Amino acid sequence: MRNKFGAIYHDLANKIIHHIYPVGTYLPSETQLAELYGTSRETIRKALAELLTNGFIQKIRGKGSVVLNLQRFNFPVSGITSYKELNNSLHMHSKTEVLCIEDQHVPLENFDYQSGQNLPATFVERLRTIDDNPIVLDRDYVLKSVVPNISHAVAADSLYNYFENKLGLIISYATKTITVEHPSKEVARLLALGDHQDVVVVRSQNYLEDTTLFEFTESIHRPDKFNFVDFARRQKIN
Structure with a gap:
């Protein structure tokens, strides 16, 4: 069915x-x-x-x-969906350009995450485009304690496909924050933004089924290309 x-x-x-x-x-x-x-x-x-x-x-x-008019794509706020899955489900026909893969420490100050130690990670930066127009800049910090190495081919395809189907990791949940920010000059250049355009930034900390933290992500979106949607159920508080 x-x-x-x-x-x-x-x-x-x-x-x-x-x-x-x-x-x-x-x-x-x-x-x-x-x-x-x-x-x-x-x-x-x-x-x-x-x-x-x-x-x-x-x-x-x-x-x-x-x-409906499809000038904007619905981005699910709840749930954990890879960009490749979103691309396929919404038929965006998007392409991915890998800009950078290198060893870094997670910039914890960006994620409001308290830790007494540096977290070594593989930093992956990717630009998503539709018809050669940039729409999303994705920055992933994958902890080396969980995934030691990531190849260019994996980054160009899908990190989550590699994590789940090759490494057998069970991705379970995430905490997310969404903010509207003024972009840096580099982000504005990569996303082809005007001088006074802001961006929507979705930051998340992603966990495995056993509660192991394995990844920090920072997704920077052009707000004129996405709607951010969620499903909410009323809960009455006495």
């Missing part, structure tokens, strides 16, 4: 991206899509729910699913 609705989701997303279903128009009804793809309405609903979650459509009661 997952493969079926996933394939339908990807097909519809591609059609939206390539303007077969233009912005502001409505997708075919659930019944029409079920007939088109030869499947049940339940499967179609799951595919549409995925499109809704990832910002491709908005459901309007009594009318159907309208196609």
